[in-house]
Amino acid sequence: MVKATVMSDATTVNPGEHIPKATTSTPGQTEVSLRLWARDGHKTGIWEVTPGTFTSTRPGYDEICQILSGTATITEEDGSSFEIGPGSLFVTPAGWTGTWTIHQTLRKMWVVTDLPKN
Secondary structure (H helix, E strand, O other), rough: OOOOOOOOOOOOOOOOOOEOOOOOOOOOOEEEEEEEEEEOOEEEEEEEOOEEEEEEEEEOHHHHHHEEEEEEEEEEOOOOEEEOOOOOOOEEOOOEEEEEEEEEEEEEEEEEEEEOOO
């Protein structure tokens, strides 16, 4: 029998211990990621990051993000930007590059799909 994988409240679950954010330009910025489920190149979970600025890329995978709490500005490679906060839903496709400026500790639900390997 196949059963559902459930996280009762993604907004309050303890995701674990924060570690230093590798791509940050802000001293002391930390992050944590909690994977809920994975299979055949598909993964989902929650991620949290503290205030600061960091660079981000999507090498070989698409990511769907739903913001649960916090606020940020995301600046794309061409200089355009958009604001995100609770309820924001967006996709950063494979090959995407940008900078995230976190204003308030941000938590998101993420779904990642790896691109097929040729």
